[in-house]
Amino acid sequence: MKILVIDDRMEMRKLLAWILPILHHEVITSVDGEEGINVLERDSTIELVLTDLEMPRKSGLEVVRFVKEHWPGKKAILMSGADVKAEAVCFLGADAFLQKPFGVRELQEVLERVSPR
Secondary structure, eight states: EEEEOOOOOOOHHHHHHHHHTTOEEEEEEEHHHHHHHHHHOTTTTOOOEEESSOSSSSHHHHHHHHHHHHHSSSSSEEESSSSSOOOHHHHOSSSSEEESSSHHHHHHHHHHHHOOO
């Protein structure tokens, strides 16, 4: 699956760009929501967006809303280190929520659960 990772923290982008290919996924990264939306508009082969919640320029929630408005079938997962209720985030449009820090197994389980395949 082709995944767009959006996170303003370079360490998180690098970590996910390293882990996701091990789990047999192709990865593209973006530094914030605005750049992520630009990538999505240019690359129709992206199947899933994995985005941080709190970022400069455009938040992860803004990204999720944009994704669901323009590509209702595309999956979107929000992640955050803030104290956030997963149910509330999913109610707002995300297909799943990952609380940072999370492990590889948790990441894999969430990806399998929301996988469009």
